[in-house]
Amino acid sequence: MTDGTLPAQGGTAPKVAFFNDPKIRGYIFQAVALAILIFMIYSAVSNAVTNLTNQRIAAGFGFLNNTAGFGISQTLIPWGEAMSYGRAFVVGLLNTLLVAVVGVVLATFLGFVVGIARLSPNWVISKIAYWYVEVIRNLPLLFQILFWYLAVLATMPGPRDAYSIFGNFYASNRGLTMPKPMFGDAAVGILIALIVGVIAAFVVRSWAYKRQAETGQQFPVALTMWGLILGLPIIAYFLTGMPISFEYPTKGRFNLSGGTTVIPEFIALVIALVAYTAAFIGEIVRAGIQAVSHGQTEAGRSLGLSEGRILNLIVIPQAMRVIIPPLTSQYLNLTKNSSLAVGIGYPDMVSVGGTILNQTGQAIEIIAMWMGCYLTVSIITSIFMNWYNQRIALVER
Amino acid sequence: MTTSFVRSELVTPDAPPASLVGPVGWVRKNLFSSIPNAVLTLVGAYIAYKLVWSFVDFTIVRAVWTGADREACLDAKVGWAVGACWPFIWAKFGQFMYGFYPVEFRWRVNLTYIIAILLLVPLLIPKVPYKALNAVLFFGAFPILAFTLLYGGSIINPWLSVIGWLAVMFAVVLLVAYVLSVIEKKPVAPYLNYGAGILAVGVSCMLLVRTGLFAEPTMPIVETRQWGGLLVTLVVATVGIVAALPIGVALALGRRSKLPMIRFLSVALIEVVRGVPLITVLFFATYLLPLFLERSPDALLRVLVGVSIFSGAYMAETIRGGLQAIPKGQFEGAQALGLNYPRMMGLIVLPQALKLVIPGIVNAFIGLFKDTTLVSIVAIFDLLGGLRAGFTDPQWASPVTLYTGFAFAGIIYFSFCYFMSRYSIFVENRLNTGRRR
DSSP states (O other): OTTTTTOOOOOOOOOOOOGGGGHHHHHHHHHHHHHHHHHHHHHHHHHHHHHHHHTTTOOSGGGGGGGGOOOSOOOOOOTTTBBBHHHHHHHHHHHHHHEEEEHHHHHHHHHHHHHHTTSSSSHHHHHHHHHHHHHHHHHOOHHHIIIIIIIIISSSSOOGOOETTTTTEETTTTEEEEEEEEOOOOOOHHHHHHHHHHHHHHHHHHHHHHHHHHHHHOOOHHHHIIIIIHHHHEEEEHHHOOOEEEOEEEOOSSOOEESEEOOOOHHHHHHHHHHHHHHHHHHHHHHHHHOOHHHHHHHHHHHHHHHHIIIIIHHHHHHHHHHHHHHHHHHHHHHGGGGGGGGGOOHHHHHHHHHHHHOOHHHHHHHHHHHHHHHHHHHHHHHHHHHHHHHOOOOOO | OOOOOOOOSSSOOOOOTTTTTTHHHHHHHHHHSSSSHHHHHHHHHHHHHHHHHHHHIIITTOOOOOSGGGGGOOOOHHHOOOBBHHHHHHHHHHHHBBBBOOOHHHHHHHHHHHHHHHHHHHHHHTTTTOHHHHIIOOOOOOIHHHHHHHHHHHSHHHHHHHHHHHHHHHHHHHHHHHHHHHHHTTOOOOOOOHHHHHHHHHHHHHHHHHHTTTTEEOOOOOOOOGGOHHHHHHHHHHHHHHHEEEEEEHHHHHTTOOHHOOOOOOOHHHHHHHHHHHHHHHIIIIIIIHHHHSOOOOOOHHHHHHHHHHHHHHHHHHHHHHTTTTTTHHHHHHHHHHHHHHHIIIEEEEEEEEHHTHHHHHHHHHHHHHHHHGGGGGGGBHHHHHHHHHOOGGOOTTTTTTHHHHHHHHHHHHHHHHHHHHHHHHHHHHHGTTOOO
């Protein structure tokens, strides 16, 4: 048998040219891809080595121990200019996380309000929600951050003429000044009470669910939980002799003194992030609620459930299945978008890292640290949300 | 005489009460169905009125339209609480639109815009014929033309070198096919002559570029450092959008490939890029590309590379959604017809997949257009950068300058994005033929 003739009877497969064999072809493609990749990495590394040598920059993370020598306008952990670059980066990371957490909580709340308002039978309310979504979604986020920062907050009156809210809060172009809680030594007791309360609340909840499943008897779960979570710390507060006091800001002739101040960069960033993300969350919530068939509501009514229970027990759990996955990506987007802080100088991870980069020239290390941190946060968020998603997912056969 | 107590015809139904139909009924149902609803309506209407009126009041009613400097926009000079200071916009208009692009060459930018619109509008209207030709012109010829017009330099050389590269690539493919056919001991393919001819054309084109015979005629070069404003916004957005499609298709196919190596590389690239903010990708492009390459590329080019990779990774996920929606039977059908992988994907799968995700693609475009504002952080001068620079001019410093600038830029950004989102809805409805009853 020679090439080009039909195979003899006997079942040997027709011979295919080696380059037409999908398996071999696959190996060739992958080998080529790998070779290109290795060449690119090799040339990148060798160029980087040459360039770094020319610029006299030592590669590696040793610079993180050097003294930073710059100030940071908002710090969650103690910070001084004599501290190291590594600590500065951690300060920035914590500031990023602070914006992300505050932003996620507020954006979820506002987003649900917007989404429900979009579905309101009231024409005016649903139109307002519609135009809110359209306008906010069609303007760049950095534009909105700059608007809040430059056009709204920076044009507020100075500390001398600060607006006073409730007497103890002052809003000025320096930010929002508010009473600062002072914790006495015994305040630890309150914290312990709070932790105990939260644990007890969840124990009660699982006990109540179990009892209901077994005997059918209901227990006022929500009320008890709130009672435990809020009540225990309050009792502890009085038992330990009221260890928390407030230092109130006072308006002097030229300046505000005392209290604690939230910097305007933080406020502008949070307002813009929350408004922007809420518009997207609103659309997600609306789609989720609309995805629950109306028959479910009607079935609930025919069972004689009240409207509130229909919403709580039937509609929202089913809507959440549609809402959770896109909501997760919005949370991640908000976290990533908080990096726009660098545009107005809020000292987040990117902003502080950029300062370090400019001072030391350690571009590779800083950018690797940024990417590593963001990837870690993204992965943790998605793992948590996926776990939650699996818990609420529809269980089929 | 019989008396019937049974009606022989139906009673004609009464008209619904006037309070349930017409405008009155609509108002009662949608605005005042209950007392809380009525309160909501009134509060909502008041807020909406306040917002809309303050915008109209600021931009039109109380606005100042002419003037030479800040004096024209001061309350004391004008005599009322001034709204928008439009003379500020007129004065800075060139800066907002072109950056520092030399005034005498701005016609080149305008000409590029006009050609872009002339090519784009027929592409967007479904009824206009010659879509394929139009698309080739817009995606193939227009970029070279736009580059030549905007950057300047030799007019013929870029075309020659592109033709040369295409011809060489084409010829190499033909020659490889020839070599393979020789190995297989098949009769020598008749297109070998064409292959050699095309190679000759390609090489001679590239040699012509080298000799500099066509270095003339030239247009004066405008360095990308001088570009700015809306021009840069549009260049970054367009390049990102055009580059995102092929990168996205390649990565999406790679992600669904059966070859583990290719799949791993695609997944790694997509997930890393999507897991970090755009600004870190831009920093990567700005600070690390010069380190990793022998010669540092132009600043704008670096940003364009970063934006392209970023938008490509996002586009890949959109396209993957489309690929996943194609039933297995389509792949099997293509294989049963004996189509190879490129043909199966190119002729059967991708056209259907891309059509499915057009709305998603448009949404990705909107996102990219908004994201172009971030280039101002790595010192590229886009519309937002121009705006911020305009604010610092003491000649125009007045209490309303900031608001005027934000109103102007906001209107521009909003119109672009809103138009794109409307178009996406229009396309969605048009393509929805299968599901429409």
